Amino acid sequence: QKEVEQNSGPLSVPEGAIASLNCTYSDRVSQSFFWYRQYSGKSPELIMSIYSNGDKEDGRFTAQLNKASQYVSLLIRDSQPSDSATYLCAGGLTGGGNKLTFGTGTQLKVEL
Amino acid sequence: DADVTQTPRNRITKTGKRIMLECSQTKGHDRMYWYRQDPGLGLRLIYYSFDVKDINKGEISDGYSVSRQAQAKFSLSLESAIPNQTALYFCATSDLLESTDTQYFGPGTRLTVL
Numbered sequence: 001q002k003e004v005e006q007n008s009g010p011l012s013v014p015e016g017a018i019a020s021l022n023c024t025y026s027d028r029v030s031q032s033f034f035w036y037r038q039y040s041g042k043s044p045e046l047i048m049s050i051y052s053n054g055d056k057e058d059g060r061f062t063a064q065l066n067k068a069s070q071y072v073s074l075l076i077r078d079s080q081p082s083d084s085a086t087y088l089c090a091g092g093l094t095g096g097g098n099k100l101t102f103g104t105g106t107q108l109k110v111e112l
Numbered sequence: 113d114a115d116v117t118q119t120p121r122n123r124i125t126k127t128g129k130r131i132m133l134e135c136s137q138t139k140g141h142d143r144m145y146w147y148r149q150d151p152g153l154g155l156r157l158i159y160y161s162f163d164v165k166d167i168n169k170g171e172i173s174d175g176y177s178v179s180r181q182a183q184a185k186f187s188l189s190l191e192s193a194i195p196n197q198t199a200l201y202f203c204a205t206s207d208l209l210e211s212t213d214t215q216y217f218g219p220g221t222r223l224t225v226l
Contacts, residue, residue: 008152031213032212032213032214034213034214034215036217041200041220041222042219042220043202043217043218043219043220044155044202044217045217046214046216049212049214051212088154088155090215092213098143098162098206098208098213098215099157099160099213100213100215102154102155103154104152104153104154105154
């Protein structure tokens with residue numbers, strides 16, 4: 001099992017809709033979770049971090065963490081064409097001391 | 113000015129050549145990382161360093177070496193480049209004192225080995 005798994009997509013949503021991105025993780029990942037946005041050819045940019053079970057909201061973005069089920073999700077409300085990018089889920093490795101493991105990313109396309 | 117810079121931004125080289133990619137940061141972070149990114153494979157850790165005297169191999173260190181010249185500088189070398197090292201390379205930093213594992217990425221270097 002990969003440490004962090006994501007559906008590669010593409011996930012297509014119409015402008016203004018809610019985009020839901022999901023990620024599952026293995027027992028080797030337990031400390032902290034991150035969502036990065038990456039435009040084609042550019043570097044990953046931190047969108048959200050979450051460390052505790054439940055929801056964390058920041059503007060149009062909501063991260064959800066469920067440690068019992070080992071999944072983390074990102075909701076993007078009122079999706080805009082500028083949200084079209086690849087979203088990387090990352091988790092801190094248990095005992096890994098600041099090391100992260102990344103999923104392969106989900107491509108999101110927001111259509112007009 | 114960017115907090116994490118990488119040079120060069122693009123490089124085309126030939127098989128067998130020695131290549132050095134450089135990373136500098138002004139964030140004052142003590143921890144630095146080198147990743148490569150390939151389509152469909154995501155980001156994979158090559159080497160990481162938690163301070164100037166600490167160098168650690170990541171999951172794909174074969175064919176690479178690193179040097180931590182100062183807290184702010186971390187270089188990645190390909191001693192004898194081969195075509196399957198063609199990839200996008202990212203440097204990242206994190207702060208021990210922040211204790212959140214958050215990593216901040218440089219702009220990347222696109223390396224092509226012919």
